[in-house]
Amino acid sequence: MKVLTADTAVIGGGPAGLAAALTAKKQGADKVLIIERNNELGGILQQCIHHGFGLHRFKQELSGPEYAQRFIDMVKKTDIEVLLETMVSELTPERKIYAVNSRNGMMEISAKAVVLAMGCRERTRGALRIPGTRPAGVFSAGTAQRFMNIDGYIPGKKAVILGSGDIGLIMARRFTLEGARVEAVVEVLPYAAGLTRNVVQCLEDFHIPLYLRSTVIEVHGEDRVEGVTIAEVDEAWNPIAGTERYIECDTLLLSVGLIPENELSTQAGVAVDPVTNGPIVNESLMTNIPGVFACGNVLHVHDLVDNVSKEAERAGRFAGRYALEQGEDWKKRVKVIAGENIRYVVPHEIGLDEPVEFFMRVQRPDENVVIDVGGLRSVRQRSIRPSEMLNITVTPEMLKNVTGDSITVQVVTLKEAEVRA
Amino acid sequence: MIDKTRCSVQIAIVGGGIVGTSVARELSKYNLDVLLIEKEAEVGWGTTKANSGIVHGGFHEVPGTLKAKYCFPGNQMFPQLCEELDVSFKQNGILMVARNEEEMKTVEQYLERGLERGVNVRLLSREEVLKLEPHLEPSILGALYAPEGGSVMPFELAAALMENSIQNGVQLLTENPVTNAWVEGDQKVLETPAYIIKAQVVINAAGLFADDLARMFGDDYFTIRPRKGEEYLFDMTTKDLVKSTIFPVPSTKSKGILVIPTSEGNLMIGPTGDDVLEKEDLTTTTDGFSRILEGARSLVPSIDPRKIIAQFAGVRAASSRHDFIVEFSPNIPGLLHLAGIESPGLTAAPAIAADVVQMMKDAGIKMEPKIDFEPRRRKVIRFHRLSRKEQDQVIKENPAYGRVICRCETITEGEIIDAVRRGARTLDGVKFRVRAGAGRCQGGFCQPLVMEIISRELGIPFEQVTKRGTGSEQIRYAAKELLTREVEQ
Structure with missing residues (x-):
């Protein structure tokens, strides 16, 4: 059996995996490895030949393969290693990855940090x-x-x-x-x-x-x-x-419907949120297993790839940092609760010294409402729909106002918002 | 019209279900000229493929019936048979659970019935049952336990029996339904779309269509009464819920709704037992599902329907005699009926096949043992069951085993190629043999890849790869084909 090591090993070479690997590399992680089961990078984007990708990220309408290629090109400019047609069969809580391909047979990869980016499957x-x-x-x-x-x-x-x-x-x-x-x-x-x-x-x-x-x-x-x-x-x-x-x-x-593919994660002991079907994570997108991070559709199903890239960059950044510093100690933790008309919020738990971008979905459509993030920030929305994911960032400055050990994210009417203000 | 190919054989078996293939393999032990005729693209696709896969204990059947005669001996033959054919088989045990005093009395009657036959059965107290199966309904009173009851993949067994029969000289003709049959002197003649086949002995293992075949010969003394059973299959994550196959106390009509760990370990619940008009009514229904879920939950309350990944139905070939029909026709000499083989037909099949040999001998057919009979088929590599070291070795010998095609069940290209080389012709044939596409994504990811492998191995165009034979092509047109047609018109 071939034995390998990596600072950050990324499981999945779709949009999430690509972006996570790039930022992990930028953090200074020496050896970054992408493990991809398909015969090319890019994931499902490669079959999405319609346009509409990258409007937020590149201010351009790209096709799926074009969007993927931008990231693939960036990866190629680095020394990130890529294992194609390679299937991960097991991940241990100690961050040992067992993978298999035709060229190397069975491989045991010890990673300082792991990013889960396996995507989802269709119901x-x-x-x-x-x-x-x-x-x-x-x-x-x-x-x-x-x-x-x-x-x-x-x-x-x-x-x-x-x-x-x-x-x-x-x-x-x-x-x-x-x-x-x-x-x-x-x-x-x-x-x-x-x-x-x-x-x-x-x-x-x-x-x-x-x-x-x-x-x-x-x-x-x-x-x-x-x-x-x-x-x-x-x-x-x-x-x-x-x-x-x-x-x-x-x-x-x-x-x-799409279901995050977390069979590998749960085998390793990663705790999964029954609403998102994805791992429970903190603001660095780390799961309950130290050094194991998650992003993209394996964490929760996104509707825009632009958001996937953004989220994955965060996971990659923290995974890269974790690989370098090994076992960072996080300060005060605050639980994030999905309140009125909110189906879920990711991350599930936050610290207070980093800006946090919350991704959330509502339960039912509504109009002229305000999203209230634990009284820290209110965002007015003309229309909300379960199909359209919302993202709201709160700054460390705003987080200073957190008093209890949880914050609730909820949808309130304009009137209620005014009264509170 | 094209002339049909004429041929002549000693013995023609009509029907490649578990009964036909078991008989084929048993007869392949003798120097006989045997042909098996199957209407579908592969064997095992009728009643067999939808069978629950339970190797019954042998304590259920009413004394004096043929079901009783063949079930327990059949059960005893399974370990060796599956070992020889390298077929997955697990003696996971059977529990017949009593939920009240009245049921407890019935359970005791079955205990007696089993003991009289020499079946390894015993009564378990409530505590013993719950220790064995902690997820069972806690209010049960006790159960009958038959540790030698087992679980097998029925399709895999039929395919393996056929493969081994072919190894030993049996011929197989697929996609040839018998459309007409008659007697010519001491020969029986079978007509299919492409062939006219003369045979000295015809073995009627035509399952649901056994009465139709008999009638083609003018032999009209039994009827097949189709009875449908729906089954619902769960994800592998249900693997630890129960180990034994859980039976309720049976009704007069059926063995009831069961909770069945398949030989791979994931759960299946069912079957219903509904008389239907159509012999090939394979529809699943909302009503069938709710009855099954209710029945299964009365045994194992924590069963979660959200973990269901597939559903299917099969039709049992019950006979008007309410028992197996295993006999030479009283009207047509040399026509052997193996009909009405409903539950416990899978368990009984090896014993019936062994008895067929005796019946042939008794009928004066020369049965000369084949000295070079090979009881074993080539070993199957099941990648996901190997240790890492073994997996590494297998890949070194053949890199195709390093390419995982079905990610849900970890099935490799090597296994799929092997399945095709052993006789799989279709997506279902591959799925039933090696489980590629049988997992939680139901082939969503691997189907195009499996089609590519089948296409390459069989040397047929991609679009001609079918789900289960002619007419079930998955892909109908090449890209732009519809547009160019429009332009031409």
Whole structure:
């Protein structure tokens, strides 16, 4: 077995891993290593050939591969080591990584700091338990995207898309541009799950119908999908009798949610937040295991890659620092609580001597509200939606006002905010 | 019309389920000319693939039935069979749990039934049961324990039986449903879309379609009554919830809803037992799921439906006789029916196959043992089960084992190539053999990669790789194909 060492080992070479590795290197970590299971860096961005990436980061509309390439080029200019087609099979709490590839066989890598950047996977038909037959032609949207954009094939010519997540919306447009028909996008919620800009640019511009408060209740077809039955649902998401409708199609795409891939993390003993399905972290994005950091979609599912890069840079910076200083002692810790209409906030716990950028999602849409971060900072929002992640930074100056051992992040009305002020 | 290929064999087995493949392997021990005819692209795809995989203890069956005759002997044959064929098999034990006094009485009756047959069974007190299985419903009163009950991957076993049969000279014809059959002198003739096959003996192992095949010969004395069972499979993270297979006290109709650790360790719950009209009604239903969840939770309350990763259904080939039919047809000489093999058919199959040999001998067929019969198939490398040192060694010998294709189950390219070389032709064939795509992402990541390997190994275009045979192609068009067509029109 080959034995290696690293100051900072980054697991995953997608946008999070790339940005984390770069900042770890900048911190002065001598040996930074990226371990990537695919045969190239860039992660899922490589199959996202649509534009819209980098608006915040580069003030430019880039395609996924273009955005990834900027980071890959930067990595290539450094001496960051990259192991491609390499699968990590185990991470220990002592930060030993066991990985495997064809060239080196089994490898044992001892790292001073580890950054988890494994990304996420798509929720499946099995997880939703959609009744009916199990023919060919049922794909998660991302798998169909890979078939089309990497392999160069079109799954079918008449599709129904269940779920209005961003990948599903993007794929609705992609199918249409390829000459296939998208018969319907079906969403169980009363609003679209993806970004508003994607609803407009991918559905409305192409006259693709979006059925809200509806779901697929049966898949038909023996060898290949022949159609689906959709129905409206009640408040408890149960199908309403009499609203069933059969739609003929040869393809069913699922865009029903993403799940951070934390099997490796939990095996190592990393504590996971049941709401985000990602690790519980502090303001340096360190998990409960000293020296193990997390960022990107393995921490919580993002909607903009720009935010992933930003978050990963933070993780990389602290991981690099941890590798150099080994076991930094953190000062006072304050718990961060998700209050009224907040589904979650990352990080879960903060110290008070560093600026903190909070990433959060709301539970339900609302308008003209104020996000109150523990009374330290209030940010007015014209519109809030669960699909659109919010980020608010608080400075050490503001953190001086923390008195208790927790702060609550909540959505309040304008009036309430005025009263408090 | 193209002329059909004509051929003649001594013995034709119709149906490559667990019964047909078990018989094929048993007959391959003799100098016989045997052909197995299967309608699907691979063997084991009918009732077998959706089987719960339980190797039953042998204490359930009503005395005097053929089920009772074959179940326990079959159970006793499994350890050696699976060892020879290198098939995953675990004697994880069976618990039949009593939830009230009345059920306790029934459990005691099954204990007696088991003991009479020589089955290794004993009663466990509440404390003993909960010590063995701490996640069981705490209010149970006790249970019957059969430590020799086990768990196997039914498809893997059927595929291994077929592979070993082929090694020993049996021929396999796939994607050829028998469409017509008749008698010509002392020969029986089977017609498929591509072949006309004459055989001295026809073994009817056609499962759900056994009555249809019999009727093609004009032999109409039993009916197959399809009975559907739905199953729900959980993620590997459920691995430690229970070790034994948990049974309730059975009803008159079925063994009830069970909690089953598969031979890989993850849980499965089910099956339902619903009479259906269609022999291939493989739909799963909301109603079926709620009954299964309720049943399973009455045994193991902490079962979490959010950890379900897959669902499927299979149809049992129950017979109008409510028992197995293992006999030469009284009407058509040389037509051997192995029909109505419902539960515990998987467990009974090796014993039925052994009995078929005896029946053939009794029928005067010359059964000359093959001196060079090879009982073992080539060992399967299961990468994820090896130690790190072994993994390192395996990769040195063949670097394809260093490329992990299915990340959820840690299945390597080497294993997938091996599966194709052993007979897998489709995505499902690969999945059922080596579990690539059977994990929590259900092939979301690895499907394109597995298709690439199948395409390369079989020398067929990527878009011709199917999920489970002709008509189930995953990919329909090349990029821009629909647009160029539009322009042409």
